[in-house]
Amino acid sequence: MSTLEIKGLTVSVHTEDGPKEILRGVDLTVSSGETHAIMGPNGSGKSTLAYSIAGHPKYTVTGGTVTLDGEDVLAMKVDQRARAGLFLAMQYPVEVPGVTVSNFLRTAKTAIDGQAPKLRTWVKDVKQAMANLRIDPEFADRNVNEGFSGGEKKRHEILQLQLLKPKVAILDETDSGLDIDALRIVADGVNQAKDETNVGVLLITHYTRILRYIKPDFVHVFVDGRIVEEGGKELADRLEDEGYDRFLTAASA
Amino acid sequence: MSLVADTSRPVDAVTAAGKAHTDSAAAFVPDKSRAERTASFDVADFPVPRGREEEWRFTPVKKLRGLLEPGATGRLEWDTFLPEGVTVSTIPSSEARELGALPPQDRAAVVAADVEKVTLVDIPAEAELTEPVRIRLIGDDATQPIHEHIVVRAGHHCRATVLFAHRGSAQYAQLVSVLTGDASDITVVASQRWEDDAIHLAQHDALVGRDATYRHISLTLGGKIVRLNANVRYAGPGGDATLLGVYFADAGQHLEHRSFVDHNTPHCKSHVTYKGALQGASAHTVWIGDALIRAEAEGTDTYELNRNLILTDGARADSVPNLEIETGEIVGAGHASATGRFDDLQLFYLQSRGIPEDEAKRLVVRGFFADVIKQIPMADLRAEATAAIEHELATTAYAAAATSDSTTPEHTSKEN
Numbered sequence: 001m002s003t004l005e006i007k008g009l010t011v012s013v014h015t016e017d018g019p020k021e022i023l024r025g026v027d028l029t030v031s032s033g034e035t036h037a038i039m040g041p042n043g044s045g046k047s048t049l050a051y052s053i054a055g056h057p058k059y060t061v062t063g064g065t066v067t068l069d070g071e072d073v074l075a076m077k078v079d080q081r082a083r084a085g086l087f088l089a090m091q092y093p094v095e096v097p098g099v100t101v102s103n104f105l106r107t108a109k110t111a112i113d114g115q116a117p118k119l120r121t122w123v124k125d126v127k128q129a130m131a132n133l134r135i136d137p138e139f140a141d142r143n144v145n146e147g148f149s150g151g152e153k154k155r156h157e158i159l160q161l162q163l164l165k166p167k168v169a170i171l172d173e174t175d176s177g178l179d180i181d182a183l184r185i186v187a188d189g190v191n192q193a194k195d196e197t198n199v200g201v202l203l204i205t206h207y208t209r210i211l212r213y214i215k216p217d218f219v220h221v222f223v224d225g226r227i228v229e230e231g232g233k234e235l236a237d238r239l240e241d242e243g244y245d246r247f248l249t250a251a252s253a
Numbered sequence: 254m255s256l257v258a259d260t261s262r263p264v265d266a267v268t269a270a271g272k273a274h275t276d277s278a279a280a281f282v283p284d285k286s287r288a289e290r291t292a293s294f295d296v297a298d299f300p301v302p303r304g305r306e307e308e309w310r311f312t313p314v315k316k317l318r319g320l321l322e323p324g325a326t327g328r329l330e331w332d333t334f335l336p337e338g339v340t341v342s343t344i345p346s347s348e349a350r351e352l353g354a355l356p357p358q359d360r361a362a363v364v365a366a367d368v369e370k371v372t373l374v375d376i377p378a379e380a381e382l383t384e385p386v387r388i389r390l391i392g393d394d395a396t397q398p399i400h401e402h403i404v405v406r407a408g409h410h411c412r413a414t415v416l417f418a419h420r421g422s423a424q425y426a427q428l429v430s431v432l433t434g435d436a437s438d439i440t441v442v443a444s445q446r447w448e449d450d451a452i453h454l455a456q457h458d459a460l461v462g463r464d465a466t467y468r469h470i471s472l473t474l475g476g477k478i479v480r481l482n483a484n485v486r487y488a489g490p491g492g493d494a495t496l497l498g499v500y501f502a503d504a505g506q507h508l509e510h511r512s513f514v515d516h517n518t519p520h521c522k523s524h525v526t527y528k529g530a531l532q533g534a535s536a537h538t539v540w541i542g543d544a545l546i547r548a549e550a551e552g553t554d555t556y557e558l559n560r561n562l563i564l565t566d567g568a569r570a571d572s573v574p575n576l577e578i579e580t581g582e583i584v585g586a587g588h589a590s591a592t593g594r595f596d597d598l599q600l601f602y603l604q605s606r607g608i609p610e611d612e613a614k615r616l617v618v619r620g621f622f623a624d625v626i627k628q629i630p631m632a633d634l635r636a637e638a639t640a641a642i643e644h645e646l647a648t649t650a651y652a653a654a655a656t657s658d659s660t661t662p663e664h665t666s667k668e669n
């Protein structure tokens with residue numbers, strides 16, 4: 001049982017006109033087995049939240065705490081956070097020229113586990129996970145994200161989720177840019193990870209579409225750098241019908 | 254990555270893969286055409302350079318003086334492995350010229366050619382060598398200048414790889430003249446793993462036969478000053494030349510690579526790719542990529558690329574592509590040059606998967622070189638190149654703690 005606890009988190013980015021505050025006090029707790037959907041309009045700070053938890057150097061934490069099972073996440077380097085059990089499926093995965101997917105996966109797995117995986121089971125696990133996500137076996141020899149389509153990049157992120165087995169995973173708009181078939185495959189991949197490892201999931205999305213396939217236990221509406229309303233699955237249905245207008249007026253009022 | 258292209262003539266837009274890096278070189282416009290540069294076997298035609306000359310302006314010429322005077326008497330030790338049918342003999346220099354060796358293009362090459370005896374490596378026509386010709390050239394004295402001219406003659410329809418492995422300490426001016434027969438497939442690999450005090454000035458010319466395929470691969474890791482000019486001309490149409498280079502400069506090293514592809518014949522191709530990494534104070538690399546498409550060279554397809562990765566402060570990479578195009582009737586012509594540091598996004602992505610910063614950097618550097626290294630035709634040389642780069646990286650400040658047991662050089666060379 002693991003718990004990611006975010007309290008009063010404020011984050012700013014550096015701009016030419018000085019620091020700009022983007023997260024304005026976020027409180028959120030995600031435990032093993034739970035799925036939390038964070039829904040909000042573009043520019044509300046969802047990716048900022050995801051990147052700040054992962055430790056992206058662009059974002060400066062100006063206040064609040066983030067802990068994983070009581071350990072101070074904010075004091076950890078990026079790689080330490082991953083080894084502690086955090087995973088971020090990125091909205092825009094990065095190309096790494098000359099580094100093959102298989103080399104990358106094995107290197108990451110070795111780093112996370114602190115030892116190289118047993119070759120036979122590893123090769124089998126990778127093949128199986130790639131097959132489940134309908135990733136062509138030849139992708140193992142391709143360079144990481146190089147020349148991948150949008151959907152292929154997202155499936156490659158979920159492949160890593162399945163193989164690295166984090167305690168808590170943040171999925172940043174993993175659904176965006178996916179057609180319905182790809183969305184189903186990706187959602188199945190996330191659900192399978194949930195079943196197998198009881199991973200806690202923080203699912204960031206703009207649309208309710210993915211929530212038909214990945215059932216959230218909690219829904220948080222995120223506007224202007226903070227959570228403005230919380231509820232269960234029914235809140236997502238309401239957003240589907242009403243959109244974010246109600247919250248936007250509330251926030252600017 | 255920035256793309257720099259000659260805009261005065263039709264130029265194929267070539268999309269270069271990679272992330273935005275700082276642009277180190279705008280297309281350099283020389284005051285005269287490369288075609289007008291002196292090419293001659295007469296030493297008197299090349300004054301001793303003072304460092305201001307176009308072709309010497311990046312080189313520390315003051316450290317070369319003894320080597321640029323004719324009459325050197327030293328010799329390197331030759332250690333050869335010759336597959337069946339391949340012979341090595343000595344011929345008078347007059348004969349080398351009759352065979353068609355191209356004339357020297359700078360002072361270092363002309364003194365290298367100003368010797369009485371030339372070594373001829375002969376690969377018979379239609380030979381299909383399954384093993385490379387291996388020539389180790391070993392020096393044991395960095396004070397004694399050595400001048401040497403080697404001719405590699407490859408007969409028509411033969412297929413061969415010739416490795417020149419340079420080792421030890423030397424002060425060495427070298428001219429290698431490669432004459433490839435029609436429809437032959439020849440690869441020359443020049444591996445520079447000299448000791449820290451070595452100076453090596455080289456001109457490697459190829460006259461590429463009709464419909465022939467030629468590859469020249471430079472692997473430059475060791476030496477105090479290495480300057481290797483790999484040049485190509487075509488003896489007939491249909492020639493296809495690929496010039497590749499990998500270099501890694503540490504503190505105090507000057508590693509310079511120049512290439513000149515002279516498209517003097519229609520329907521020929523050339524592809525030039527050099528990649529380098531630099532670390533340490535005063536590490537200096539130079540890449541000059543000249544290509545000339547003459548008026549008669551219709552149907553030419555050429556591309557020159559140089560990328561440099563600066564790993565630590567204090568290193569300097571000069572990179573100058575220069576494309577001259579005298580006909581619009583070409584298939585494609587382009588060049589790109591970029592010098593940059595680590596891409597923060599790449600490092601973040603790798604680290605966010607648990608990979609420590611040092612290891613992430615090593616992974617990025619290996620990946621940076623991977624596309625060139627995988628074109629080295631011999632598995633043992635690929636492994637050697639990979640291991641040599643690993644070794645260089647192990648001495649990097651950031652890479653001091655070797656904690657990784659996840660990837661061995663063997664794995665990397667196989668998979669990347």
Ligand SMILES: Nc1ncnc2c1ncn2[C@@H]1O[C@H](COP(=O)(O)OP(=O)(O)O)[C@@H](O)[C@H]1O
Binds near residue numbers: 014015020046
């Ligand atoms: N470097 C930056 N300079 C200025 N504003 C930034 C910078 N980075 C992000 N922002 C702003 O922060 C806000 C939140 O961005 P983001 O977290 O990407 O939102 P979301 O993921 O919800 O669409 C946006 O208004 C964006 O313009």
Ligand SMILES: [Mg+2]
Binds near residue numbers: 047091172
């Ligand atoms: Mg976003």
